[in-house]
Amino acid sequence: xxxLKLTTRNVAFLAIFSALSVIIIKFVPGIPIIGVPGxxxxxxxxxxxxxxMVIGPYLGFLAALMGGLLTSGSPFTFLTSFAPxxxxxxxxxxxxxxxxxxxxxxxxxAAVAILGALIAGWYLTWVGLQAPLYPILHIAGFFAILIxxxxxxxxxxxxxxxxxxxxxxxxxIFLGIILIVFAYLFSKPYISEEIWMxxxxxxxxxxxxxxxxxxxxxxxxxxxxxSSTFLVGYCGIISDHMLGNLIFIGVIDxxxxxxxxxxxxxxxxxxxxxPSLFMYMVPVSAAERLLMTVIATIIGVGLLMALHRAGLLxxxxx
Numbered sequence: 282x283x284x285l286k287l288t289t290r291n292v293a294f295l296a297i298f299s300a301l302s303v304i305i306i307k308f309v310p311g312i313p314i315i316g317v318p319g320x321x322x323x324x325x326x327x328x329x330x331x332x333x334m335v336i337g338p339y340l341g342f343l344a345a346l347m348g349g350l351l352t353s354g355s356p357f358t359f360l361t362s363f364a365p366x367x368x369x370x371x372x373x374x375x376x377x378x379x380x381x382x383x384x385x386x387x388x389x390x391a392a393v394a395i396l397g398a399l400i401a402g403w404y405l406t407w408v409g410l411q412a413p414l415y416p417i418l419h420i421a422g423f424f425a426i427l428i429x430x431x432x433x434x435x436x437x438x439x440x441x442x443x444x445x446x447x448x449x450x451x452x453x454i455f456l457g458i459i460l461i462v463f464a465y466l467f468s469k470p471y472i473s474e475e476i477w478m479x480x481x482x483x484x485x486x487x488x489x490x491x492x493x494x495x496x497x498x499x500x501x502x503x504x505x506x507x508s509s510t511f512l513v514g515y516c517g518i519i520s521d522h523m524l525g526n527l528i529f530i531g532v533i534d535x536x537x538x539x540x541x542x543x544x545x546x547x548x549x550x551x552x553x554x555x556p557s558l559f560m561y562m563v564p565v566s567a568a569e570r571l572l573m574t575v576i577a578t579i580i581g582v583g584l585l586m587a588l589h590r591a592g593l594l595x596x597x598x599x
Contacts (some may be wrong), residue, residue: 290593291336291340294335294336294340294344295336295340295343295344295347298332298335298336298341298344298345298348299344299347299348299351300348301325301328301348302325302328302329302344302345302347302348302349302352302365303348303351303352305323305324305325305328305348306323306325306348306349306352307352309323309324324573324576325345325348325349325365326364326365326368326518326521326573327518327572327573327574327576327577327580328576328577328580329341329345329365329366329368329369329372329517329518329521330368330369330371330372330513330514330517330518330577330581331372331514331577331580331581331584331585332344332345332369332372332373333368333369333370333371333372333373333374333375333376333513333517334372334373334376334437334510334513334581334585335584335585335588335594336373337373337377338369338370338371338372338373338374338377338380338388338391339370339373341369341370341372341373342366342367342369342370342373343366344369345365345366345368345369346362346363346365346366348362348365349361349362349363349364349365349366350362355536356532356536357528357532357536357537360528360532361525361528363524363528364521364522364524364525364528365521367395367399367520367521367524368517368518368520368521369517370395371392371395371396371513371516371517371520372513372514372516372517373388374388374389374391374392374395375388375389375392375426375433375434375512375513375516375517376388376433376434376437376513377434378431378434378435378438387430387431387434388431388434389426389429389430389431389433389434392426392516393423393426393427395520396419396422396423396426396516396519396520396523397423399419399520399523399524399527400416400419400420400423400523402523402527403415403416403419403523403526403527406527406530406531407530408530408555408556408559409530411554411556412556412557412559412560414560415556415559415560415563416523417484417485417563418484418485418488418519418522418563418566418567418570419519419520419522419523420485421484421485421488421489421492422515422516422519422520424485424489425488425489425492425512425515425516426516428489428492428493429492429509429512432505432509433509433512433513436505436506436508436509436510437506437509437585439505439506440506440585440586440589440594451497452497453493453494453497454493454494454497455497456490456493457489457490457491457492457493457494457497458490458494459490460486460487460489460490460493461486461487461490461491461494463486463490464483464484464486464487464490465483467483467486468483484563484567492512506582507578507582510577510578510581510582510585511574511575511578513581514573514574514577514578514581515570515571515574517577518570518573518574518577519570522566522570526559530555533555539555542555542558546558
């Protein structure tokens with residue numbers, strides 16, 4: 282249940298998760314951000330979705346935000362503190378049947394609305410207008426939510442319940458295989474040379490196809506919780522990524538001189554402009570976000586199961 286109720290347990294989780302973010306940001310090396318000397322993508326982005334899963338979208342948002350704000354050392358890092366907070370909120374909504382106790386709006390609708398607004402925000406920027414195919418990872422997450430809808434919340438509320446083994450869903454597996462085949466064909470030169478944009482659709486089709494296959498194989502039975510945790514983590518992390526992108530674009534020539542990007546990144550890579558830099562980084566971004574999703578899944582599954590068995594999982598079942 283999505284709640285803002287500050288029980289003793291929730292306050293304790295809020296303090297622990299905020300402190301955990303501070304520790305990770307301060308002491309765990311991150312991934313350097315192109316164009317922002319001295320700044321890094323911190324691995325608190327990988328665990329922020331877990332906050333939302335454990336204490337819900339609102340308190341999870343607050344925990345991730347507090348950790349970021351307490352460690353921000355510049356206007357840019359102050360603004361990017363909101364990115365992992367949004368990630369926690371998305372994860373919290375996806376694991377909630379309703380957005381609030383007395384509001385009959387499903388949590389997944391709030392999650393897809395937020396992610397959709399972030400994607401739309403990309404196309405309202407000058408970079409987005411020149412790099413329309415960049416949000417392929419985010420669009421894949423958007424459609425993944427539309428495909429699975431309340432499945433993630435249902436799987437979360439079945440933690441610890443004794444369930445049967447695999448429950449195959451052949452139609453979803455078959456559709457996933459078809460999408461993967463198309464993704465493979467779109468990447469082949471003899472096809473993509475006819476329509477230049479086809480290779481850019483290859484990656485999201487692979488992701489959506491894999492989601493269909495995994496959903497068909499693990500969408501029911503005892504493995505559904507693990508696969509839904511992976512999906513929740515992925516959607517939260519790519520939401521963090523897109524908000525970070527929008528903040529980065531917004532502060533160019535405000536906090537980040539364009540000359541720095543030109544000198545250190547565009548010229549050495551032989552790229553003509555910032556939109557080209559974003560497109561160049563798509564494979565790197567995909568690798569980073571999938572790695573973070575794996576980390577979030579491993580930590581999330583282990584922590585949620587441990588808290589459930591100890592009777593400390595604070596969110597109510599429905």
